[in-house]
Amino acid sequence: MEFLINELIQKKREKTIAFLQRLIREDSTRGNESNAQAIIIEKCRKLGLQLDIFDIDHDCVKHHPFYSCDRENFSGNPNVVATLKGYGQNGRSILLNSHIDVVPTGNEKEWTMASPFSGERKNGKVYGRGTSDMKGGTVSLLLALEVIKELPVTLLGDCVFQSVIEEESGGTGTLSCLLNGYTADAAIIPEPTNMKIFPKQQGSMWFRLTVNGKGxxxxxxxxxxxxxxxxxxxxDSLLLLEQIRNNRIVDxxxxxxxxxxxxxxxxxxxxxxxxxxxxKVIIEGRYGVAPEESMEDAQRELQQLISRLNDAEDWFNQHPIELEWFGGKWQSSTLSLDHPILSVLKQQVKEVSGKEAILEASPWGTDGGILSKGGDIPVVIFGxxxxxxxHQANEWILEESIFSHCEIIVRTILEWCGYVKKE
Amino acid sequence: MEFLINELIQKKREKTIAFLQRLIREDSTRGNESNAQAIIIEKCRKLGLQLDIFDIDHDCVKHHPFYSCDRENFSGNPNVVATLKGYGQNGRSILLNSHIDVVPTGNEKEWTMASPFSGERKNGKVYGRGTSDMKGGTVSLLLALEVIKELPVTLLGDCVFQSVIEEESGGTGTLSCLLNGYTADAAIIPEPTNMKIFPKQQGSMWFRLTVNGKGxxxxxxxxxxxxxxxxxxxxDSLLLLEQIRNNRIVDxxxxxxxxxxxxxxxxxxxxxxxxxxxxKVIIEGRYGVAPEESMEDAQRELQQLISRLNDAEDWFNQHPIELEWFGGKWQSSTLSLDHPILSVLKQQVKEVSGKEAILEASPWGTDGGILSKGGDIPVVIFGxxxxxxxHQANEWILEESIFSHCEIIVRTILEWCGYVKKE
Incomplete structure (x- = not known):
């Protein structure tokens, strides 16, 4: 079976890269996710997956405690959920979650290729905004489903693929999937981890500071x-607070x-x-939250810093610096290091790559926080x-790593969900 | 005669303030000068002045060495020149130049009144964007012309009033008047000087620095x-350069x-x-130029600072900070301290206010630089x-100072241009 999986993947290399290039060429920055999702939908239809395509229902998500979003209109830019139904009741289900939105390109002059959305291919790499974060991961998941469909087996547990919007702005896409009832016995999110396994994820929030002067x-x-x-x-004070907060991290x-x-x-x-x-100056940024820290404790610490600044200086006393929390808020997440999904994944990494898996904590929040804290789903990030x-200029992904990742994912799904031979 | 001048001014106080309020209520920020100019035109027509209303001809001004402007379309927002012709050839002519454009309001929250364009009147002051800079000055000039028209005299020299656009963005309005042939034996510009006399004016230019990082x-x-x-x-380096440059000023x-x-x-x-x-970060600012300093020498000093920064640091060496000079450029200007227009003005200040005139160098560039360096017209700033x-929130002007200013201006015009009794 292992040999067949590898062979199928190798045969599909060229088509897979062409598919990734098509996805990269669709600029799916916030509000423009529609065209890239259309490509995903077409692929899922061809694979014969059970499709659920839905716009986020704002009225439904907006009361959830994890909801944090400054976008009101999601119409025409749907979430996509595609399910490969398992056979019977005995298998464990798995959720494969990937986001389709990409961050803005930044200064386009920093990009050395024709365009950040050119999807150029060179020296075994594909370039473009979203290659690593995370259309490369999405493509690996879809290739994994394609391979599984062609194997002479049927999964026991359900395999649920999600291509969501709004991850980069706070996770409303994944929250909406959760509230629509999608859950599983474990979830894998192929955010860019360099093939490391991230069982813990940093949370984060956006803050806005308004500094008031006099014209x-x-x-x-x-x-x-x-x-x-x-x-x-x-x-300067923000940098100092960063130091203080990080000096406490001993994990x-x-x-x-x-x-x-x-x-x-x-x-x-x-x-x-x-x-x-x-x-007036407005400063906006992202505030990292430790996996075991509560969002509230983290917020309080910045609030206290600003209060101290306002107290300490006459000018700020009369013209206080203002702090707001706005837009995105990503929950942190922690998976017990002895959870079975971790053992299965570590084993497959070792068998495919020939090396021990490396475990780390993620440097960013992901939609995993919503799945884990909001849906009680064990989550691991591996991409x-x-x-x-x-989020960088000249973003690229190694073609080879997509195929290794896919091989590990296929084997993990088989092992986790269980399977029977096709009749 | 002096008594009659004062009496006429006092009689017109209420109407003059109402006129200033009308002018303030027209937001004449860049590109929106038209409505305020319409009010000026109406007033000049009623005064029976000889009117010249013209859009800036971009093709005509753009080749002038003092041209520096990032606006391409002036259509519908004209310059206004209104002349009170002198009687015969013996008098000296005078130019009264005032700009109608105002700078943006900045943070509107800083304004304590209903709107920066409300023209509110309180405790002997009128509030609003442009009251001090410089519609109050404009109103004083127009009141002066009105008073002169009602005096039983006829001026010998021409008195040319200009209400120009684009002063706040580099002086293309005044440059256009100059190229259309308007000149005089002396010019007064009533920029806000607190009734001080500014025979020297600081020049200035806009710079743009691009600081390049890595996403x-x-x-x-x-x-x-x-x-x-x-x-x-x-x-930090800009602040240091400011110190170095200012330590040299001994005037x-x-x-x-x-x-x-x-x-x-x-x-x-x-x-x-x-x-x-x-x-990427873009920093834009205004670079002051000493009255006797050449624009080129001043530019070279900032260029050298940036080159040194680029040389000194590895990162900037590889990713140089970029310096551009853009938009506004205001020529500095110097008037000899024994020029007769100064003596006349100082004398009138003393007679009207009862105090010696205070002479200072201006903290900003004005259109006076263009008149002086471009048209060889002796210029004094007094407003x-x-x-x-x-350029500040809650800008205001003291009503009383408009009337004192007007009285000094009327007497200066009579003394400078000369006059004969009306028949």
Whole structure:
């Protein structure tokens, strides 16, 4: 059987890469997920999977405690759930969850190829926004389902594939699947882990700080209070808080991670005229949450920092820095290290790659937090993409890693769900 | 005669303030100058002035060495020139130049009144964007012309009033008037000087710095290079350069000015996603130029600073900070302290206010640089507005100062242009 799996995958290499390129060429940034989902749907139909295509029902999700989203209209950009039904009641079910949305390209000048959506192929790699995060993972999952369909076996447990929207903005896509009743005995999410296994995931939230200054003519700037200059102090304090929070992390799964729970300063905008002193700066960023930390405790710590700044300085006392939590919120997640899905996955990694599996804690939140904390589903993150390339210019994925990942996934599904020979 | 001037002004107080309020209520930020100019035109027509209303001819101005403008379309937002013709050839002519454009309001939350364009009147002040910079000055000039028309005299020299657009963005309005042939033996610009006389004016230019980083996922921010964090170093260097440049200023006209030639950091924008490491930050600002300094020397100094930063650091060496000069460029200007227009003006200030005139160097560039360097017209800046309120929230002007200013202007015009009794 192992030989047949490998052979099937090898035969499908070229078609699989072409399929990935098609997916990359559809810019599926937020609000534009429709075309890429159409490609997924077409593929699932051809595989004969049982399809459920649905727009997120805002009225349904918005009351859930994990809901955090600043988008109101999901219409025309559906979630896709495709199920390969298992045979009978004896098998364990598995959920394969992947997101179709990609983050913006950033400064396009930083990209060396024709376009961030060109899907260029070079030296065994495919380039483009979303290759590693995470259309490469999606393609591996769909190839795995295709291979399983062609094997002379029938799964015992259900295998549920999900291609969701909104992961990059807080997970409303996956939350909506959960509320529609989709669950399983275990879940795998192929976010870019460099083929490492992430049983623990960092949570995260978005914050917005408003730093208030006082306008003036630039020629008499001493009559104003420059909010851009003031914001340097706020940024320094954020960096200090990051250090304090990370010094507390002793989990060995974070041993080789440079900054386990970073505070990322992602956006800044301030002022509206070169010759005026800016009276307002807005800073937005991402605040990492440790796997075992509560979202509330994490929030409180930043709130306290800002309060201290506002108390300590006369200017801020009169013109307080404002803190908001907005948009995305990703729950952290922890899987017990002796959970059987981990043993199965570790075993298959070892058999396919010939090396011991590496376990780490994830440097980012994923939709796994929603599945785990919201749906009590054991979740493990394991994917073929390059962790360091997510959200970066010139993102790429190694073609070979997609095929190794797929082989491990097929074998894990068979082992986990169980199977019988086809009659 | 002096008594009659004062009496006429006092009689027109209420109507003048109502006129200023009408002007303030027209938001004349860049591109929206049309409605405010319509009010000016109506007033000039009623005064029986000789009117010239013209759109800036882009093809005509764009080749001038002082042209610096990023606006292509001026259509429908005209310059207005209104002339009170002098009687015969013996008088000296005078140019009264005022700009109708105002800068954006900044953070509207900082304004305590209903709207920055409400034109609210309270405790002897009128509030609103443009009251001090410089519709209050414009109103004083028009009141002066109205009073002169009602005096039993005829001016000998021409009195040319200009209401121009684009002053806040580099002076293309005034440049266009100059190229259309308008000149005079002296010019007064009522920018907000607190009734001080500014014979020297600081020049200024806009600069744009692009700081290049490297994108990454915020959760692995150590894999990127945060352009917002990098930009702190650039801002620090700008502040240092400001110190160095200002330490050189020994002109006694700058004695009471906190920072004679400031470097104002006016805008910052960077990053496009809270969870991504920003790979680019753009900083825009205003670079002050000393009255006797050449624009080229001033530019070279900032260029050298950026080159040194790019040389000194490995990252900037590989990813250089980029410097552009864009948009506005205001020529500096110097008037000899023994020029007769200064003597006349100083004398009238003393007679009307009872105090010696205060001379200072201006903390900003004005259209005076174009008139002086481009048209060889002796220019003095003298206006009723509050210097410290230009470009600031809750901008206001003291009603009383408009009327004192007007009285000084009327007397200066009579003295400068000469007059004969009406027959």
């Amino acid at each position: 003036a003519h630039g020629g008499t700037r001493y009559n104003g209070k420059n909010a851009i200059l003031l914001s340097r102090k706020v940024i 060995p799964l974070y041993e080789s991670v440079n900054i386990p729970i970073p505070i990322n300063i992602g956006r800044i905008i301030g002022g509206d005229w070169p010759s005026s002193v800016p009276d 073929p993409g390059e962790t360091s390339l997510a | 990454a996922h915020g959760g692995t921010r150590y894999n990127g290079k945060n352009a917002i964090l990098l930009s702190r170093k650039v801002i 006694p006209l700058y004695e009471s000015v906190n920072i004679p030639i400031p470097i104002n950091i006016g805008r910052i924008i960077g990053g496009d996603w809270p969870s991504s490491v920003p790979d 009723p507005g509050e210097t410290s309120l230009a």
